[in-house]
Amino acid sequence: MTKIFKFSPFFLLFFFTFIQKIKSQEKFETGSVHGDFQTDFQTYRTDSTINASAVPEKSGSNSYLNLIYYREKITVGGRFEGYYPALQGFDRRYKGGGIPYRFVNFKHHGLEVTAGNFYEQFGNGLTLRTYWEWGLGYDNSFDGFRVKYSAIKGIVLKGIIGDQRFYFDKSAGKVRGIDAEFFLNDIIPGLDSTPTKISLGGSFVSKFEADKNPVLALPENVSCYGGRLNITRNNLNLTSEYAYKINDPSEINGNIYKSGNALWVSASYSPKNFGFVAQFKRLDNMNFRSARSATVNDLMINYLPAGTPQHVSRLASFYPYATQPNGEIGLQFDLMYKFNKETPLGGKYGTKISVNFAMVNNINKTPIDPALIAQDPNNKFMGYNASLANDFRIDKSGIHMGGHMLYRNLSFEINKKITEKLKLIASYIYIELDNKVVQISPFKKVIKSHIVVADVSYKIKPRKIVRAELQHLYSEQDYGNWITTICEYSIGSHWFFSVLNDFNYGSFSSNKPDDIQDLFKKPTHYLSGTIGYNKNTTRISLSYGRRRAGVLCVGGVCRLVPATDGLTLSVTSSF
Amino acid sequence: MIKILKHKQNTAIKYFLITFFVSQSIICFGQSSRKLPESELKDIYGKSINSRSILNDSGLTVIDFWATWCKPCIQELDNISEVYPNWIKETKVKFVAISIDDARNITKVAPIANSRGWKYQILIDSNGDLKRLLNVNNIPHTFLLNKSGEIIWQHNSYVPGDEDELFEIIKKESLK
Numbered sequence: 001m002t003k004i005f006k007f008s009p010f011f012l013l014f015f016f017t018f019i020q021k022i023k024s025q026e027k028f029e030t031g032s033v034h035g036d037f038q039t040d041f042q043t044y045r046t047d048s049t050i051n052a053s054a055v056p057e058k059s060g061s062n063s064y065l066n067l068i069y070y071r072e073k074i075t076v077g078g079r080f081e082g083y084y085p086a087l088q089g090f091d092r093r094y095k096g097g098g099i100p101y102r103f104v105n106f107k108h109h110g111l112e113v114t115a116g117n118f119y120e121q122f123g124n125g126l127t128l129r130t131y132w133e134w135g136l137g138y139d140n141s142f143d144g145f146r147v148k149y150s151a152i153k154g155i156v157l158k159g160i161i162g163d164q165r166f167y168f169d170k171s172a173g174k175v176r177g178i179d180a181e182f183f184l185n186d187i188i189p190g191l192d193s194t195p196t197k198i199s200l201g202g203s204f205v206s207k208f209e210a211d212k213n214p215v216l217a218l219p220e221n222v223s224c225y226g227g228r229l230n231i232t233r234n235n236l237n238l239t240s241e242y243a244y245k246i247n248d249p250s251e252i253n254g255n256i257y258k259s260g261n262a263l264w265v266s267a268s269y270s271p272k273n274f275g276f277v278a279q280f281k282r283l284d285n286m287n288f289r290s291a292r293s294a295t296v297n298d299l300m301i302n303y304l305p306a307g308t309p310q311h312v313s314r315l316a317s318f319y320p321y322a323t324q325p326n327g328e329i330g331l332q333f334d335l336m337y338k339f340n341k342e343t344p345l346g347g348k349y350g351t352k353i354s355v356n357f358a359m360v361n362n363i364n365k366t367p368i369d370p371a372l373i374a375q376d377p378n379n380k381f382m383g384y385n386a387s388l389a390n391d392f393r394i395d396k397s398g399i400h401m402g403g404h405m406l407y408r409n410l411s412f413e414i415n416k417k418i419t420e421k422l423k424l425i426a427s428y429i430y431i432e433l434d435n436k437v438v439q440i441s442p443f444k445k446v447i448k449s450h451i452v453v454a455d456v457s458y459k460i461k462p463r464k465i466v467r468a469e470l471q472h473l474y475s476e477q478d479y480g481n482w483i484t485t486i487c488e489y490s491i492g493s494h495w496f497f498s499v500l501n502d503f504n505y506g507s508f509s510s511n512k513p514d515d516i517q518d519l520f521k522k523p524t525h526y527l528s529g530t531i532g533y534n535k536n537t538t539r540i541s542l543s544y545g546r547r548r549a550g551v552l553c554v555g556g557v558c559r560l561v562p563a564t565d566g567l568t569l570s571v572t573s574s575f
Numbered sequence: 576m577i578k579i580l581k582h583k584q585n586t587a588i589k590y591f592l593i594t595f596f597v598s599q600s601i602i603c604f605g606q607s608s609r610k611l612p613e614s615e616l617k618d619i620y621g622k623s624i625n626s627r628s629i630l631n632d633s634g635l636t637v638i639d640f641w642a643t644w645c646k647p648c649i650q651e652l653d654n655i656s657e658v659y660p661n662w663i664k665e666t667k668v669k670f671v672a673i674s675i676d677d678a679r680n681i682t683k684v685a686p687i688a689n690s691r692g693w694k695y696q697i698l699i700d701s702n703g704d705l706k707r708l709l710n711v712n713n714i715p716h717t718f719l720l721n722k723s724g725e726i727i728w729q730h731n732s733y734v735p736g737d738e739d740e741l742f743e744i745i746k747k748e749s750l751k
Contacts, residue, residue, distance in 0.1 A: 032608075032609050034609065034709075034710050035710055036710035036711070036712045037712075038712055066707075066710060066712075068707070068708065068710065070612050070708060072613070075612075075708065077707075107613065119702060119703065119704075119707075120702065121677075121701060121702045123678075124678035124681075125677065125678050129677075131677075131702075131703065132703075134712070150623075154623075156615075156623065183621065183622055183623065185622070186622070197620040197621060197622060199621040199622075230621045232619070232620040232621060235685075235689065237619070237682060237685060239681070239682055264678070266678075266681075266682040267682065268682045268683070268685060268686050269686075270685050270686040270688075270689035270690060271689065272689060272692065273689075273690060273692060274686075274689070274690055275683075275685075275686025275687060275689055275690035276686060277682055277683050277686050279682065303677070303678065305677070305678045305679035306679055307679065310643070310644035310679070310680065312644060312645075312646040334683060334686065336686055336687065336690035336691075337690060338690055338691055338692060352690075352691065354690075457735065459735065459736075462736055462739070463734075463736040463739075465734065465735055465736065490734045492734075492736070493730075493732075493734050493736065493737045493740060496734070534731075534732050534734075536728075536729065536730050536731075537716070537729055537730065537731050539713070539731065539732060572712055572713055574710040574711065574712055574716075574729075574731070575710070
């Protein structure tokens with residue numbers, strides 16, 4: 001019975017919508033229903049050359065349909081998802097069909113109430129962020145209630161409570177949170193006309209999960225709270241947030257009782273034609289999920305930005321960085337510049353350049369002093385000691401930050417229109433990754449790779465464009481070297497054809513053959529072709545061929561994709 | 576017993592949703608205008624901006640969803656940027672570029688726009704509220720709105736040259 005009661009507010013709001021609907025018709029105001037959907041169907045066949053295996057069903061398909069009814073003040077929506085069975089690389093708990101997402105939202109005079117499922121973000125997400133990323137099979141939405149209130153201009157208050165989505169089920173843990181944000185220029189008289197804009201915010205999130213562990217005394221209520229500050233003056237911006245989490249033993253942190261903290265600072269300066277961004281982050285034991293046993297991408301409550309570049313070219317996105325919640329310290333710099341046309345470096349059409357440097361190290365962790373453990377045996381459950389001050393050291397060889405290397409990136413890009421018809425984007429990317437920690441492939445050592453990319457597009461006639469990409473990845477580790485060629489031809493905005501080949505040809509040097517995985521010692525082609533049709537908001541594409549194994553990342557969350565061979569049909573639309 | 580109840584309740588939800596959407600679809604059938612939904616966005620200064628306030632009083636409005644990691648989006652915004660002064664001169668159209676970036680890349684939004692010389696109004700829909708209300712599944716996704724905020728055309732994906740088609744539509748619709 002309790003279950004039914006739990007949902008009664010949901011039905012009440014439904015009922016309310018209908019009443020609103022009837023009332024609205026009297027005033028000749030109607031709402032509208034809209035939606036979007038995507039379906040991906042793929043067949044699988046066994047291909048031992050690339051380690052691809054067929055599934056018993058011979059095919060897989062992931063589909064969803066979102067429907068939203070929107071009228072002033074009221075929004076009602078739902079999403080049907082179906083996995084028959086889930087595509088390879090998606091979690092098998094996505095099975096069959098269902099409506100894992102439905103909500104009613106009501107807005108009136110600065111008050112907004114949501115019942116059912118919702119996505120929410122407090123500040124930068126260090127304490128709480130839920131979102132949906134279809135391509136990754138990622139959805140940590142809440143099912144519960146959310147209230148947002150903005151009675152005074154410049155002040156937004158939010159409160160949430162609910163369970164998190166866990167595939168077609170829900171988390172056992174409950175999550176509650178409040179957030180307040182103040183845009184000072186709107187609140188303090190006299191500040192509204194100054195060029196300096198300041199916003200302040202604070203959030204408090206708490207999760208409850210019963211302690212059923214017969215041995216350990218686990219904290220059942222774990223709180224995480226943070227404060228943030230954003231200052232902008234003309235072209236200068238500073239965003240910062242600090243979050244703290246009380247002790248929260250979990251599968252991910254090895255069941256230690258240590259507290260956690262996170263610091264995120266990002267600054268930018270961008271006058272005309274120029275852009276500079278500097279980011280700093282430090283995380284210590286910040287894994288925060290609504291179940292202690294959750295791993296991979298399951299049941300995350302907070303969001304820890306990667307602080308590394310998000311590469312778009314195929315081979316550069318081969319070695320992405322995934323945030324290490326147990327401890328990392330990092331820096332990132334971006335520099336962008338546009339040389340105007342009719343200048344020596346700009347040429348006839350102008351030239352754009354960009355540079356990125358990013359580094360992430362692990363943090364210094366000092367083991368607990370054995371003397372302390374002798375005095376108080378509970379100390380051993382603290383795991384380690386760490387501090388921000390402990391992560392900076394200056395000696396003869398320079399400034400040192402944190403412990404050992406996890407990730408490095410150095411990249412340059414030049415974007416130039418050469419003639420009215422010809423455009424070139426050329427880039428060089430160096431990536432170094434400690435795969436023992438980041439684990440994006442079965443190879444458990446440091447991987448160093450140098451990538452060069454040339455992307456050329458040529459306009460044959462207006463609306464008839466050929467685009468070719470040539471990429472090379474050089475590495476002495478993991479899969480070895482790769483050459484990628486992409487050729488795309490588009491006619492108008494409707495039809496496009498493309499051929500893609502990833503050619504893996506092992507290593508240049510035979511000195512260290514152990515560093516290349518067995519399967520990848522012999523040259524292999526991964527050839528595929530695609531035909532696509534696009535019209536307004538509908539896109540249909542049909543591909544056939546091999547796809548290499550790899551990792552797909554969106555916004556710092558990644559999914560491993562196995563090698564496959566077969567036919568893929570994709571349809572997306574919105575209406 | 577609980578399982579049975581849960582099953583019944585799920586069936587009830589499904590039944591409600593289906594009935595609701597079918598009835599609404601019938602009611603809304605034949606009505607083509609869809610207004611820009613109301614939602615809170617942020618400008619690059621962190622100030623809240625209501626989606627309705629971005630509408631152009633003197634002409635049409637184009638809104639384009641993009642992200643710093645989306646190559647075709649940046650290509651589209653670069654290409655339109657070259658012809659945008661001319662578009663304004665001829666039709667008084669206003670272009671709004673809404674980034675869906677999250678904390679990882681939000682501070683890169685303004686530098687990318689300024690370093691490339693974009694003259695658009697730049698806004699951020701970090702929690703994806705407006706994106707969901709407009710059923711944007713892939714970016715870039717471009718909407719053309721009339722003075723009263725009704726969506727009169729939309730398109731997703733970008734191939735160089737698409738901007739010419741968009742401008743033809745803007746010119747045609749501006750005369751209405």
